[in-house]
Amino acid sequence: MKTRLFILSAFSLVLILFPETYGQDQKQNYGRTPDEMVPFGRFQKAYVNFFDTPQEFTGAGREKPAPTNLKTIKIGVLGPFEGSPLVPQGRQMLQGTMLALEEANKKGGYHGIPFEILVHNDVGLWGAAANEVVKMNDAGAWAFLGTIDDINSHVALRVALKLEIPMINTSDPDPTFTETRIPWMIRCMSDDRQSCYALVNYVYEQKGYKRVAVIRANNRYGRVGTAEFKDGAERIGHPTILEVRFDDGETNFKTQLERIKTLSPDAVLIWGNATESALILNQMREMGMNQPAFASDRVVSPEFLRIAGKNAEGIITTCQYNPDADIPELKAFQQNYRKRFNQEPDVFAAHAYDGMNITIEAIKKAGLNRALIRDVLTDMKTFQGYQGITGKIIFDASWNDIGDIWQAEVKNGKFVFFPTAFK
């Protein structure tokens, strides 16, 4: 009897001290989806789960020898650099990549050959991003980073597969971007699925609100971005009570807000760019709508604070970056960035810095062969748990970053960041 008790106690102690010995076998839902939010989870088991394992690349190309006599090692950066409302974000993204590249070149580049950025604007005629990736390929890029707008990211991704060029996304939170099974891309930033799960948890579970209205941008960013919030809310028993839309550039939201006001929701979720979100918040308060407001990560910007002013107080968002995180490399990055660009780095700059560092490291490890660079980027080992300035990057089987995400609340005119309860 004593022996059995001893064995049982010893076994329990092992489990307590080394939880990973049994934890590894615990299967996590795709995209860290909480059990109660798994699609159809309460009613029907899916016939196929598509993202249980990473998609392999079985094509040729690994045998190609590295070229000689290169003067630079080219890496493309695709983004909104001209003619788009996203130019400020695009500029930050580009600057983040530039800083990483310049630092790598100071350390000797690639075996003494400097890295070079090929800058390509994704704004233009229909599907411009596709043509730009072709140009990058023609110019000899070994990989490329980009982009922010989800339409352009998808268009570029399809060309990346055809041309077999690694694509590293650092700025597009569209969940469907990595749900394409194209084995030539990774994303080192949390997506809107993670944001929405965090918001659902906070709004409904922690705050206890039940009736939430949504006002969102009438574009793909608004539609896809809020989809997981609405699905999640519905699956936990609190379907959103109303969804109204607005166009980019719109300044008067009274028609939409009147509809929301009539329903007296417990809270309002705003999903759009910083300017429109700030104007919506201002008009809500003017109309006497004092409901708690929640928003997408795009409001985490000086522009939002400037336009919303005092009305910004108390708004809560998610954010894929915590500028106050206690990471020594982050402090150095922020300092160097300010010095180099005379500007405070934002989420786009920080993730782009991480993305470029990963790309450079992959090229250094794999050599000048795109298929081998792809292998290193996607092997789920080399960069799994990569400690970037934005935190630890954890890839799931679709190469989406499901690492930690933060929330931010405006307090005394500043964003104050805190970890989400959603784990």
Place this chain on the structure above:
Amino acid sequence: MKTTNLKHLLITALVFVFFWAADFEIFCQGTGGSFKPAPVPTYGNWKSYSKKNGLPADKAYCVRIDGNRVWVGTSAGLALFENGTWKTYTVDDGLAHNHVISIDVSELSGDLWIGTMGGVSQLSAGKFVTYTQFNSGLANDVIYSIVCDGKDIWAATGGGASHYDTYTREWEIYTERNAPMHEPWTYGVCASEEKVYIAAWGGGVIEQDKKTKRFRDHVDPDGEMEIDLFPDDGVVHDITTAVSYADDILWVATYFGLSRYDGTRWKGFFDHDSGLASNFINNLRAIGPVVFLCTDKGLSSFNGESWVTYKKDENGTSGKVIYRKGDDITENTAPTAIAHNFVIGVDVKGDDIWVATSKGVSHGTKIK
């Protein structure tokens, strides 16, 4: 009492016959419209071509048989195989771009329509005419699929689907603004007598009735990207890569499996429940009752009932042919094989099959 019993018996028998007939009909339609589909032919005697023996590049994106000639789109130009030798056309000859990713031949004019990564080239009477976003109604310059349908040319691009009427020389563009697509990204197009089908990335399949010009979309009913809830409820995934129509059947390729639509019912096929070599289907082409599937793990062919898959041994030149019907699987070794298991394009005419792969193009002939 006896009359009533007899009536009941007759009614029961009639009901039984009715449902038996209905079931039989369903079964027939579910297997291709005929009780016994035509057998899937077996090909062999493979001969491969790469940069070493005449092709301008190892990577072959597409292939089209044109009478006694064979056109191959590669990453370094358009290759023509005629009388046993290869000839290459590049931008220096007037080709729009050296990455040639789709080809079709007009049965009306004999012209070759070439989809490149820099626009469309029309090879007519030995001369190239180039169409781009800047001089035509092309939605984008990366042409994933091009199809000649009588006088009409259809091109699938990431910026929308473009239609060109070669008689009136007018262009039309279809995007999410004038068709039921979620986004303007289109990656495959094919035509039947009555309809045009477009593979819309994220939007399933869009069909346009040629007479009425009306659109209808076919999407995955579960609406989720990460799962397929039921395999036979619609297209298996909204991210579609190619479409092909033949013998009253629409076949839809995705990176998640295969879908078959007979005009009434959808059926899904996956690598775990069928003879499909892989769920990752780069392209497909239906010829009569047989569909040829270009996957990242070999070439599969299927007639709705039986599968034949061709693979190359990883370490050698020999190959294997895998037959599957239901749960019966037979694997035979073959002395020759396709050039590479990453298959991107295919065409079949008569007893000849040509396969474009990641490492060259292969020619096989029917052996069974």
